[in-house]
Amino acid sequence: MNRARGAVALAVTTVLAVAAVTACGGPGGPADGAHAGAAPQAGAQGLAPHPVSDLKQGGTMRVSVQQWITQSNPHQIDGTQGDASAITSMVEPSLFSLDAKGEPRPDPDFLASAKVVSTSPQVVSYRLNPKAKWSDGKPLGWRDFEAQWKALNGSDDRYRAATNSGYEQIGTVQRGADDHEVRVTFSTPYADWQSLFDPLLPASLNATPESFEKGWVGRIPVTGSAWKVGAFDRTAQTVTLVPDPAWWGRKPRLDKIIYWALDGTSTLDAYLNKEIDDTSAVDPEKYQRLKNDRGTDIRVGARWDQVTLSLNGGRGPLADVAVRQAVTLGVDRAALAKVAGKDLPFEPRVLDNHFFMPDQAGYQDNTGGFGKRDVARARKLLDAAGWRDNGAGEPRTKDGRPLTLEYVMPGDALALQTDQAKLVQRMLGEIGVGVRLRKVPGSDYFDKYVHRGNYDLTQFRQVDRVFRASSYADYRMPRGDNAFTNYGRVSSPEVDRLLLEATRTTDVARQRTLYNQADARIWKLGHSIPLYQRPQIIAVRKGLVNHGAPGLGDEDPKTIGWLK
Known part of the structure; x- marks a missing residue:
């Protein structure tokens, strides 16, 4: 589609x-x-x-x-x-x-x-x-x-x-x-x-x-394509599309497409009960249940699909770049990708670039020392930032405040996301960063939390950035109350300048150079942690x-x- x-x-x-x-x-x-x-x-x-x-x-x-x-x-x-x-x-x-x-x-x-x-x-x-x-x-x-x-x-x-x-x-x-x-x-x-x-x-x-x-x-309210809205049913939580009889092109073969808002934990059973006609099989547990189902085809493609751990620099301890860098060094991305790939037909690829997927022209490692877990270096950064080490199992403190971050996730998250959140909690605990997991209603997750910057850490996907200029909004300088899609409000004038220049450059090689230069600085800023390309x-x-x-x-x- x-x-x-x-x-x-x-x-x-x-x-x-x-x-x-x-x-x-x-x-x-x-x-x-x-x-x-x-x-x-x-x-x-x-x-x-x-x-x-x-x-x-x-x-x-x-x-x-x-x-x-x-x-x-x-x-x-x-x-x-x-x-x-x-x-x-x-x-x-x-x-x-x-x-x-x-x-x-x-x-x-x-x-x-x-x-x-x-x-x-x-x-x-x-x-x-x-x-x-x-x-x-x-x-x-x-x-x-x-x-x-x-x-x-x-x-x-x-x-x-x-x-x-x-x-x-x-x-x-x-x-x-x-x-x-x-x-x-x-x-x-x-x-x-x-x-x-x-x-x-x-x-x-x-x-x-x-x-x-x-x-x-x-x-x-107004449409202009082969499909139009047949019904918005708030009670049934469905949106139904039907062919528009005024359509001037080739007519659709289907009579209806029905979109049904479902709790994420319900989709597998809905599929197996033939209530929906497709479902994600990327969760290892779901894949194992679906791969041998007689009425099912397992189909695979390579989407621009980046699983991201977002760090909110607009509030709390993460407003300090040193703390964001320490958190970046405290996370083992390879371990999270391995969990995501357990029992799947191939292992997800760890991403070392915010703008390019592996195998895309222009992809290169810009992590600059922030791509591998380094507990010792993370601890030194926190020491230098004034966060006192209180020993194993205890969060660091500064001016009487504990170094504790709130990790927000949707309440209907499947087992994979919950497992990964707990892994991050344990990893960061080893460098003295406490992580409190908070589940919020799935229907509120984006509107009231991600879009509003109401989190310290959260994991979501950035998808379909085939046109790299569309990524500019993820990393640009906020303008007043509008952070665009830079929900963590982490940027710099230099990153903004490089990305703006990249959008204005028609020379493909020069474009790639500029995006990679910006990417290296984004890693240093601790903007976010690209984890892996989602299968x-x-x-x-x-x-x-x-x-x-x-x-x-x-x-x-x-x-x-x-x-x-």
């Missing part, structure tokens, strides 16, 4: 985000037995491809989401949760689709063409499909682009945008030669211009800060095809269906 790449998406580590619903492979999936094969390389995807002539017309696909969606605007700071972005991208125009390598291609249902027509200044011409229109009957046009630019360019702080990257570098958005052409002129070059206006939203809903913030709460291992009901683990790419939801 298409993903909201203009936004940034987060997901809980142990629950599948709908944006990458399932994976590939034939019956039996990957080889049985722990670590039987190598992790899939960049570009690996599996969609169980079939021509649509092999499919039944009609049928329902039922999938789970990890919480009830409150904010459906993927560009608003509270709309970055992965399930929300994924649902919205199904019903709003996604101008580009990504192939298996993550390369963007204009979607002909919306764009006849999109290209850079001038480099000094950079000007992009979008030629719109004249048939494309919104559910209110209005055609897609240049004013939709203009309103989205104005809402997201940072000129009005009342728009609480998840990211301004790219939009703040646009100088003008204008009507082109006719109503079907949009011309976007950049004040400074922007390399990842294909990531912008994705999904495109109607001008009416970007028109004012109020419509931007409140127009999408508990609803999706994309999904159990899918046999017979459900053209739907899988798209890896770096996209699925075409119009072709998803059940075999005859």
